[in-house]
Amino acid sequence: MKYMVLIAGSEEDRAAIPEADRMNAYAQIRTWWNEQSDAGRILEGYELQPAETATTVRRDPAGNLTITDGPFVEAKEAVGGYAIIDVADLDEAISLVSGWPAEVTLEIRPVTER
DSSP: OOOEEEEEEEEHHHHHHHHHHHHHHHHHHHHHHHHHHHHTTTEEEEOOGGGGOOEEEEEOOTEEEEEEEEEESSSEEEEEEEEEEOOHHHHHHHHHHTTTTTSHHHHHHHHOOO
């Protein structure tokens, strides 16, 4: 079964981490990512540019569009990346993301395949 894993965290908190510690965390994440990808559990995924680069498009009930710079919600955490994983079930998805080697919020959602 395929799931999308949304990887969220505080960009502000991440920026406050000393450079050497941040680079070490990224190295651990790359190692974990490559292991899962090589095993066929991660199908694709990307790190996203900072939330300040986002553009939000809203459509109201009348069909009018509002286009604004920035993320669609005011929150401390923002989605910073995603992965599409292919595992047997939600339990395996939880087990897989439980190995993520850094402080972060991971949201798992089933993918609708049509």
